[in-house]
Amino acid sequence: MEKNIIHFNKFYKKFNILSLFLILISLILLTFKGLNYGVDFKGGTLIELRSLDNTLSISNLRKSFNNLNLGDVTVKKFGKENDYVIKFEKKQSIEENFIENIKVELRNEIGNVFEFRRVESVGPKVSSELLKSGIIAIALSLGAMLIYIWIRFEWQFSIGAIAAVFHDVLITLGFFSLLNFEINLSIVAAVLTIVGYSMNDTVVIFDRVRENLKKYSDIKIFEITNISINETLSRTIITSATTLLALLSIFIFGGAILKGFSFAMILGVIVGTYSSIYIANPILVRLNVSQSTILKEEKE
């Protein structure tokens, strides 16, 4: 055993209370405030507009769009100077030439000093289908991981791993709700990757816990988990660090479109690393995992 061992297990209780508290807040936020769904999931239209006229102000642009009778319009800056994102819900289905009409009317309002860099229009039927398939994707991947862990480990371990993943997904979503962060298709991808990453991180520690359980018959699980966390700690830190370096690079240099995606992942990697230590392991302790848990399984 190492000399300078960190006693993670001393803080199991305190951090569990903190996690429970965060989960509770997340649930409250998700129930009462909800998520800020983007065009993909809510339906409507998004236009990324670049202004070629430096004097055009955001309030001017907002006023012009409000004059077009598109209902509730939001206009925001997006990435670089002079880039804007305009979003609105359109109740009727998309008419073939409605984007063209907007261009023509906008030209009348502010002159021909803009270009549409991106247009996304999603009808209500498609958006509800996308939302459904997003939820199915997340549920399926959680289910598949549960089964995988179940096959590879004992059931106590799979409960620990799944609890950690649920913890991560809930808290990440809670954060999104708190920050009013826009949820679009790429966020589903980010959440799924978080699920994979968190699971990956938990599995590494669990593998070590299992190995140590076999090795030491006289050490309690409370200590075993701590030894295992310490033994894998430098790996945990290094991998989190390189992953975060890559993600930070996307966040800073990857352009405005990937900002939300990489932010979600950064959040997820941090929460996922924390939960492997402070959610997955305390559950093994609580479920009284011992050497006989593993040996029984092997006999069968």
Add this chain to the structure above:
Amino acid sequence: MLYFSKLKIISVLIFTIIVSFFTISNFINIDNKFFKRNINLGLDLQGGSYLLLEIDNKPVIVQKLQNKLSSLKKFLSDNDIRSTNFKIIDDKKISFTIDDESIDKVLSLLSDKESEINPYFQRFKTHEFDVEKTKVLSSSNITLQFSEYGLVQLKTSSQNQAIEIVRRRVDEIGTNEPNILKRGNDRILVELPGLENPDRIKSLLGKTANLTFRFVTLNEEESFGTEKIPFEDGTEAIISKRIILSGDNLVDAQPRMDNQTNQTVVTFNLDRVGAKKFARATSSGVGKRLAIILDGKIISAPNISEPIVGGAGQITGDFTFQSATDLALLLRSGALPAPMKIIEERTVGPGLGQDSINAGILSLVIGFILVVLFMIVKYKIFGFIANITLVTNLFLLIGVLTLFEATLTLPGIAGIILTVGMAVDANVLIYERIKEEIKGENNRIIAFDSGYVKSKTTILDANITTLIAAVILFILGSGPVKGFALTLGVGILTTLFSVYFIARLLTALYVIKNKDKEKLI
């Protein structure tokens, strides 16, 4: 695990070189179809338009029910069955009433597997229509409704017709390499790479282009019935329901400038049947007005001054040259079986696409440099080995994507960068394990070996979990997100390959040479 046979080394090298070669093939010119491959750039990177169209099959269903109703009437009277009270309910069902004595006969005629009036689909084991009967006093009420597969059959056939028409219209406009695919049984996906402004194509795809020639009538009690149809300007005319000629009979249509009137017109040519019909109708109808109706609106209703017998004619109207060109195009490519709506549109301009590529490459390069520096600082010589592995990994990843000519999207680039960050994990797990093993083992080669052996299950477990997420995302995700899942998933496979073959080989070579060094790792 540190021993490699010569054969293994050679095959690993050959495999790596071949796959990596495909990465390079993206950037050089090779005059060979097999070796010259390119990663496809997604619409979000090269710019272009993604349109999802939905066919509104309601009119088709109503039309089919009407046809079925008249053939049913005839069928029953041919079989000497008295039936009354035919009607179509809710645009969904045919309903009619028969006497009780003939009920068994009718039901058996409708549910016979050889039935002509209600065909049996062997493949789906169901009839075209579900038949239901309800008793009303001394007679019975029978309703026919499309069965589940009857409806599928109908939708599939209108989708097949529609996709053909869509293809023709898109081809006529001449964009490069359009991608037109079926989605479900009532949707069509159109991908138009490089198209800067999809407005024209959208307005062309949104038109049914149902063209008919019918007489304007003053007599409202015509035997075929009449209806009021508006002109473009909103005024209405009473039009006979008798169709003289429809767009089906057109073989060509072109925009022209009429030299006499200086107006833009659309000239058309008819097939033989159409020419005959047209000649007959115009001979008998001299002096009448002939309305040219497109999608429920009258384009124009000129006077017939003389019979038109040559099988060619022209449509006048309030055209600009552009609208005449579009009308001619629509007429040439034919009418859609049913109206279509655009239910999803995603368009990215070429400027944004290029910006995204630049930002993606910049963040890849910076992310890569950061990870490489980190590994060198942390592991020195072994960090260097891990970095060589990382470079190889990147070449393999892009090589595999190129080999299969996969589509690279912006989130796909993010997946590659993420792979760079996570790929070192396997090597880190191994090196950390070796550090532990080396403490209790004097023979360093054995320590290295057991480091590899003992970390193996962990590495597999850890990578399989991420792979599961990637596979599910690939199956269920759409568009750009699918691209992310693809690079992430392929990245895991190339990572495992490069760690277990390339990094292990390099490590083995180094360790065997330097096994007596003071501080090895």
